[in-house]
Amino acid sequence: MKKCIQAIGLTLVAAFIAASAIAQDLQQLDAYIADAVAKFDQPGLAVGIVKDGQLVFSKGYGKLDLAKPEVVTPNSLFYCASISKAFTACAIGLLADEGKLAFDDPVRKHLPEFKTPDAYVTDRMTVADLLCHRSGWITFDGDLLWYGTNYTQDEILARHSAEPFSHEFRTDFGYSNLMYIAAARVIERVSGMSWDRFITERIFKPLGMDRSRVETADLAGMSDVALPHVRKGQNHAAPQKSMPYQPLQGADGACGVISTVLDLAKWDAMWANEGKAGEQVFIKPSTFRTITSTHLAMGGRRDGAALGWFVESNSGNKVITHSGGMPGFILNHAVVPDKDLAVIALGNGESYSVFAITNKVLDLYLGEGKADPVAQMLPRVKANQEEDAKRVADRAAARILKTKPTVSAASIAGDYTDKIYGDARITLKDGKPELSLLPAKELFTGELVHWHHDTYQWQHADPFLEPGYITFAFDADHKVTGFKIDLHSPDFHFYKLDFTKR
Numbered sequence: 001m002k003k004c005i006q007a008i009g010l011t012l013v014a015a016f017i018a019a020s021a022i023a024q025d026l027q028q029l030d031a032y033i034a035d036a037v038a039k040f041d042q043p044g045l046a047v048g049i050v051k052d053g054q055l056v057f058s059k060g061y062g063k064l065d066l067a068k069p070e071v072v073t074p075n076s077l078f079y080c081a082s083i084s085k086a087f088t089a090c091a092i093g094l095l096a097d098e099g100k101l102a103f104d105d106p107v108r109k110h111l112p113e114f115k116t117p118d119a120y121v122t123d124r125m126t127v128a129d130l131l132c133h134r135s136g137w138i139t140f141d142g143d144l145l146w147y148g149t150n151y152t153q154d155e156i157l158a159r160h161s162a163e164p165f166s167h168e169f170r171t172d173f174g175y176s177n178l179m180y181i182a183a184a185r186v187i188e189r190v191s192g193m194s195w196d197r198f199i200t201e202r203i204f205k206p207l208g209m210d211r212s213r214v215e216t217a218d219l220a221g222m223s224d225v226a227l228p229h230v231r232k233g234q235n236h237a238a239p240q241k242s243m244p245y246q247p248l249q250g251a252d253g254a255c256g257v258i259s260t261v262l263d264l265a266k267w268d269a270m271w272a273n274e275g276k277a278g279e280q281v282f283i284k285p286s287t288f289r290t291i292t293s294t295h296l297a298m299g300g301r302r303d304g305a306a307l308g309w310f311v312e313s314n315s316g317n318k319v320i321t322h323s324g325g326m327p328g329f330i331l332n333h334a335v336v337p338d339k340d341l342a343v344i345a346l347g348n349g350e351s352y353s354v355f356a357i358t359n360k361v362l363d364l365y366l367g368e369g370k371a372d373p374v375a376q377m378l379p380r381v382k383a384n385q386e387e388d389a390k391r392v393a394d395r396a397a398a399r400i401l402k403t404k405p406t407v408s409a410a411s412i413a414g415d416y417t418d419k420i421y422g423d424a425r426i427t428l429k430d431g432k433p434e435l436s437l438l439p440a441k442e443l444f445t446g447e448l449v450h451w452h453h454d455t456y457q458w459q460h461a462d463p464f465l466e467p468g469y470i471t472f473a474f475d476a477d478h479k480v481t482g483f484k485i486d487l488h489s490p491d492f493h494f495y496k497l498d499f500t501k502r
Contacts, residue, residue: 025364026057033357036374037061040353040381043229043240044072048261049361050272050342055265064348065227065242074261077211077225078346079245081324083264083331084257086271087199088180089131089308091187093287094202100190103128103290103307110186113154115161121169127186129170130179131307132295136165139175144421144492146181146250148440148462151422153181156250159420163496173298173305177254184253195252207270207277209263214256216245226348228328233466236385240349243328243463255326261344264333268342271320271335292320292337315366323355325491327464332358341365352377391488392466400452407454409433412472412480416499424499435460435470458485465489 044062060072142160184195227242275288294304321334345354363371437444446460458468468487482500
């Protein structure tokens, strides 16, 4: 009995020491995150850590809006952008569990109007293909079709169906938001519910994600909402300013979820527990394995693309992860099922602080706890900013001054069209040309200011993107036949647009 009591005592002491060490680690982590927020010039950040089903750390840093005093909390709402893709994959999984579809079903079984530029691929594209970025289109192909436009999801998919493939089907990685839009339409056809309602009724409510939403319009009546922050025209020297949320309803399935650290902790706890919410099965074990397994091998730091997730290795552990990015937001989360661990980092600015914090937490639990990802990342950030500044300076230096356009402003006015994107119009406003891309005229309308020769700088209204450069083309009689757009963006393929004059 005496030995038994001694053993119990030693166990309690060991547990107390371990708990004290964890508390000290989290206290040091808190200071590390606060320092990172300052070094990255991050407007606001919310961080959460889930371990063994419990939220062991949650805290907000910085402000909801730099122009106002309210601070970020673990209950602050953030637009989660592409973190939403895992919700779409889960919705497909729930329907598969009910026998209403299968991951290897042809898309056209549920969405007969679905098309690609290749009849072979059209017939063979499966539901799983939609979710793991192996369609054949290059990364971000077609994203201008949903960015700020008035197109419906069906119109987006129909227009994009004519975009040529750049990769072999199921061979190369090409991150595709549009395939998640197609997946959302599959969910709607099979379930008879809108994507918004399905995510709310079948995922948010059962998991107790009470603050989470899928409609930006709902935010008007809610408090503790983090606003997106951008620097005008991607100018790193410009101050960060908040901007309104963009609805982007055409992109449901690819993005759309608005949530908090406290709510996402419940979501990630389910994935860390391999598909179980507490003791209840949320998705079947086989479905969990299907969703979190690699479906397309990748090079670099990632092992491969799963369904709504990416698979990485960290200190010998399998990590499923997905980030999110939208004007004014960069966010990240990672789940380690074998360790029942998850980390969430939500930011309302455009810094990479969320990745540094995620890596720090993973090292704390999986590694030696000595890594300093902030110090490793900041020089790369600075180098990227210097490269961007040089690119902008080089364009200014290449400008040929004292030139004039070869035709009048009246000659470039008129209606234009791109066969995939749609219509554009150039009008004269007080004698000055103004270009508007009609599907997204609230974002993409602005004055054309002469740059040199027959190129104009396009000062569109979008606070997120750089100015564009419009160059006109002519026929043999020097009549305007169309124009091209040169607008530097890693997210949107303006270079593919080819507007012809009607």
